[in-house]
Amino acid sequence: MIAVSIFEKYKTFKVEDIQGYSPQIGHLVLMMSYARYTTLKAVEGLTVEQLDFLPHQNGNSIGALLLHMAAVEFGFQVEFFDNRKPNERETDEWGAAYELGKLGRGQIKGNPLKFYIKKLEDVRSRTLEEFKSKQDEWLYEEAPWGGVSANNYFIWFHTFEDELNHRGQIRILRNTLPSNL
């Protein structure tokens, strides 16, 4: 996994060119990978009960936030790589994680940490494969985002900026888990 291989194995924290990617796409990959590295660090060793814990009746569990990260990225793959809307099967699979809230609380529970990590990795592996086939110019092509003018760089920046937002929330949730879990 690129997050581990770059940041953990080589102990280097640089945004720079990497082999196999156009230069600026490489920078994006490194930022996404660092975000993922810190997400995985934030959930290391959590049990099913800890992943399922709800801080309050309207809150989201750590497990739901992890699956949300994968769902956002999957949704952008469908929208911006495949240029279509998610089909019924995909909406069934990812809808709760995308929406969070009541739907997430009802459907996302009972999974071990490795379930969430595999989802995150499976989705990310497609993004990285697609990125390999792109040139830097693609980053600056128009990619409308919810009716607003955006470009591909922004879309994939938003993927990791949303992950970082939820990583911060996971750190709070982890710090306030009941001691009997």
Added chain:
Amino acid sequence: MIAVSIFEKYKTFKVEDIQGYSPQIGHLVLMMSYARYTTLKAVEGLTVEQLDFLPHQNGNSIGALLLHMAAVEFGFQVEFFDNRKPNERETDEWGAAYELGKLGRGQIKGNPLKFYIKKLEDVRSRTLEEFKSKQDEWLYEEAPWGGVSANNYFIWFHTFEDELNHRGQIRILRNTLPSNL
């Protein structure tokens, strides 16, 4: 303020070249500005009491998290623009916001939202001025980070990735503020 002028006024969400900055530094500025735009959105209209509220005895207030964002950026300015350690006066001013926790809970309170926004803007304005004088090559120059090999791009990426982490926490804190505040 660049965050508002770009994202709010023109309703465009793109990571692209901007006037006055070397191309890739412009991309960094836009990512930092989007992060700031969403931070300011997340705290809009909060009162002193809401900014001071502690979710639990070991938690951080929203006000402390806002000042922390400015403190991290100020610390990096001193370390990477001035190539020195903070002096005694600077440590007195920023230490509690940098450390958070007990020190932050003791010292950071009683301030209106505009106090925090001004701190954020004052610090950011220096970063943007410094960036104007840099060329893209500077982003890839070595900038050791806590004993780890890093570069300038990573340092300023880390500034906004830490802000996004805390913005996520602020959103949780805001959603769980007591209704009588």
